[in-house]
Amino acid sequence: MRISDVSRLAWGQIKRRKVVTGLCMLGISIGCAAIVVALSLGDSAQSYANNEVNAQFKMDEITVTPNEGVSQGGGEGATKTGANSNVGKLTDQKLDIIKNFKHVIAAAPFQDMGYVQMETVDNKVGDLNIIATDLSLLTKYDFSFQQGAPSEQAGSVVLNYGATIGLLDTATRDGLIEKLTADPYNAEVSQQYQELTSLPSEMYQQRVQFRYVNYDPSSSKNSYLSSPLQVAGVLKVMKGVDPQMAMYDKKAYISRETFAKLSEEFNLNKNSSETVTYNSAIIKVDKQENLLQIEALIKKLTLNTSTNLYQLESLNSTFAMIKRVALGVGVFILIIASISIIVAMTMSTHQRRRQIGIMKVLGANMSQIRIMFIMESALLGLLGGMLGIGFSYLIVTGINKLVGSAAGGGMGTGQSLVISIPLSTIPVGIIFAIMTGVISGIYPAISASRTNALTAIRRD
Amino acid sequence: MLRVENISHTFKSGGEMTPVLHNINFEVQQGEMVALLGSSGSGKSTMLNLMAGLMKPTEGHIFIADQDIVKMGENKLAEFRRKNIGFIFQAYELISSLTVRENVELPLVFQSVSPSVRKQKSLALLEGVGILDKAELFPSQLSGGQQQRVSIARSLITEPSVIFADEPTGNLDTKTEEEIINILLNLNKKMKTTFIVVTHELEVAEQMQRIFTLRDGFMITEKHGVAEVGPEEGGQQ
Numbered sequence: 001m002r003i004s005d006v007s008r009l010a011w012g013q014i015k016r017r018k019v020v021t022g023l024c025m026l027g028i029s030i031g032c033a034a035i036v037v038a039l040s041l042g043d044s045a046q047s048y049a050n051n052e053v054n055a056q057f058k059m060d061e062i063t064v065t066p067n068e069g070v071s072q073g074g075g076e077g078a079t080k081t082g083a084n085s086n087v088g089k090l091t092d093q094k095l096d097i098i099k100n101f102k103h104v105i106a107a108a109p110f111q112d113m114g115y116v117q118m119e120t121v122d123n124k125v126g127d128l129n130i131i132a133t134d135l136s137l138l139t140k141y142d143f144s145f146q147q148g149a150p151s152e153q154a155g156s157v158v159l160n161y162g163a164t165i166g167l168l169d170t171a172t173r174d175g176l177i178e179k180l181t182a183d184p185y186n187a188e189v190s191q192q193y194q195e196l197t198s199l200p201s202e203m204y205q206q207r208v209q210f211r212y213v214n215y216d217p218s219s220s221k222n223s224y225l226s227s228p229l230q231v232a233g234v235l236k237v238m239k240g241v242d243p244q245m246a247m248y249d250k251k252a253y254i255s256r257e258t259f260a261k262l263s264e265e266f267n268l269n270k271n272s273s274e275t276v277t278y279n280s281a282i283i284k285v286d287k288q289e290n291l292l293q294i295e296a297l298i299k300k301l302t303l304n305t306s307t308n309l310y311q312l313e314s315l316n317s318t319f320a321m322i323k324r325v326a327l328g329v330g331v332f333i334l335i336i337a338s339i340s341i342i343v344a345m346t347m348s349t350h351q352r353r354r355q356i357g358i359m360k361v362l363g364a365n366m367s368q369i370r371i372m373f374i375m376e377s378a379l380l381g382l383l384g385g386m387l388g389i390g391f392s393y394l395i396v397t398g399i400n401k402l403v404g405s406a407a408g409g410g411m412g413t414g415q416s417l418v419i420s421i422p423l424s425t426i427p428v429g430i431i432f433a434i435m436t437g438v439i440s441g442i443y444p445a446i447s448a449s450r451t452n453a454l455t456a457i458r459r460d
Numbered sequence: 461m462l463r464v465e466n467i468s469h470t471f472k473s474g475g476e477m478t479p480v481l482h483n484i485n486f487e488v489q490q491g492e493m494v495a496l497l498g499s500s501g502s503g504k505s506t507m508l509n510l511m512a513g514l515m516k517p518t519e520g521h522i523f524i525a526d527q528d529i530v531k532m533g534e535n536k537l538a539e540f541r542r543k544n545i546g547f548i549f550q551a552y553e554l555i556s557s558l559t560v561r562e563n564v565e566l567p568l569v570f571q572s573v574s575p576s577v578r579k580q581k582s583l584a585l586l587e588g589v590g591i592l593d594k595a596e597l598f599p600s601q602l603s604g605g606q607q608q609r610v611s612i613a614r615s616l617i618t619e620p621s622v623i624f625a626d627e628p629t630g631n632l633d634t635k636t637e638e639e640i641i642n643i644l645l646n647l648n649k650k651m652k653t654t655f656i657v658v659t660h661e662l663e664v665a666e667q668m669q670r671i672f673t674l675r676d677g678f679m680i681t682e683k684h685g686v687a688e689v690g691p692e693e694g695g696q697q
Binding site for chain 1: 539549
């Protein structure tokens with residue numbers, strides 16, 4: 001029997017029995033819509049969370065630190081500069097090796113010099129973290145300049161957005177802190193402090209000095225003021241980062257030469273060695289997929305690494321679970337829907353016993369009768385699936401409107417969760433619906449094929 | 461062409477055995493048109509069902525085209541019926557969701573014959589029975605006589621060796637009855653198809669070449685009807 005003939009006969013029956021067809025389609029469509037919405041919700045939520053994670057945590061960077069657990073070579077030469085003493089240290093030589101790895105875009109030290117106080121020529125002050133790096137590579141790490149450009153000139157400094165916010169003159173700052181200490185619940189003072197610490201200052205091409213305070217009691221001098229430095233650039237707020245959050249991240253980037261000069265001025269070079277070592281470096285990789293591979297190679301250089309992948313993994317496992325639960329709900333609804341098909345098709349078998357009998361008398365064998373019934377239920381599944389896809393679009397539109405009006409905006413990226421139905425979900429929903437139809441049609445089909453032709457055509 | 465040998469049949473009903481056919485023997489030659497005449501309860505319908513392979517006899521054998529259909533399993537029998545047997549029912553038994561042409565084509569659908577061949581054959585047969593213009597209508601749009609013509613066309617589409625007609629005029633008025641019988645007679649003459657017509661009407665039976673009369677499960681007479689007699693050999697009583 002040709003497929004086209006089986007389909008035509010099945011379609012004829014479906015068209016004839018509109019009420020039964022409608023009820024079966026409704027049952028399947030609800031199950032199918034549940035599955036499609038569940039999968040879409042899972043996918044959209046996961047993609048939303050991924051975007052948030054990517055915005056807040058860089059997923060294509062590896063932070064490298066020295067492997068301090070490694071023996072420094074042992075014996076008398078342990079503190080001396082030499083090949084063995086560099087095992088586990090983060091050196092220029094190792095960074096050069098890393099730079100040459102395939103998929104590495106940039107490998108630069110991000111030497112954390114600690115916190116200092118920045119003082120401007122108009123006596124404003126602010127605390128910030130000094131990072132020594134290769135300033136020319138800043139743009140490779142997704143930084144972009146609001147003003148100025150990277151400059152390797154000695155004495156240059158690049159400030160991030162946060163470092164230009166909330167600079168106050170010493171008297172005002174000390175006065176406000178004093179008032180707040182005396183009366184922590186004074187709303188007026190608190191608001192005044194909040195407003196002043198949120199004010200931006202024009203820092204581009206300004207001259208600044210850094211004050212380093214050594215809290216070591218054994219030190220004879222505890223406050224050091226650097227020679228004047230020039231602000232060669234101001235960075236933009238990084239893409240996807242909320243400016244309200246960025247203002248609290250205060251950093252000044254300096255070149256390695258400036259770092260050496262400041263170290264000398266702040267008397268930090270007590271154990272100087274021939275080889276320059278760093279306490280941190282950041283490796284930028286072309287794609288997130290290559291992160292693990294590069295990380296493994298870096299570890300072979302006896303260095304410690306860390307990435308933000310764990311954030312993603314933790315989110316992925318959470319969403320995978322949510323998706324499984326939602327899918328389970330959808331499948332459960334489909335099972336319930338399949339019962340309606342079994343009932344409808346079994347009823348139809350009884351109603352059409354005479355027709356089945358005639359077909360048998362005309363030469364239809366058992367398998368042909370079975371195929372006709374299964375095709376009919378598969379078509380019901382297909383129609384139900386298509387209706388279900390339509391329903392799922394309506395449901396998703398409804399949810400988006402609800403979420404949109406309830407949330408009013410997102411978290412970090414400023415975008416709220418928008419559920420969209422991935423195209424790949426549509427065939428999944430349709431296949432589930434057809435399979436439900438086919439499986440539900442098996443029993444009625446067997447029952448129909450066993451109809452005794454003579455009993456069926458006999459008239460009382 | 462068709463040979464019935466020592467057929468006896470008993471129905472079991474509530475543990476009680478009811479014999480309905482007793483040692484029936486007859487033979488029908490290719491191209492013959494015979495009537496199986498009998499009143500209600502005579503066993504003629506049971507005999508028809510046995511010959512069509514729709515039930516198995518308690519005893520005996522039925523040969524159609526030299527094959528014993530009593531020994532065939534259900535699927536083989538379905539295949540055999542598909543190729544060798546045609547049916548004309550008293551109540552026409554057309555599928556209401558299919559058009560006239562699709563109804564006629566249905567036995568060929570089960571044989572996976574191509575749509576173009578099916579269409580060509582069905583239209584030729586519909587023309588033969590005089591309702592070509594009704595080909596794309598549905599059975600509910602036709603009169604009883606027209607529906608029976610569709611049923612006749614359907615029985616012929618597989619070019620079967622034998623056609624069983626169960627009270628083919630039972631639901632029709634006298635005028636239409638005559639028309640249908642004439643169609644059957646003409647087809648038999650033209651196509652040399654064997655017809656076995658089950659009827660309780662003597663007037664219908666008399667138009668066949670031979671008449672087998674059943675009463676209370678026994679074959680009581682075999683005689684020639686008024687129709688032109690075909691082969692010399694008749695069946696046995």
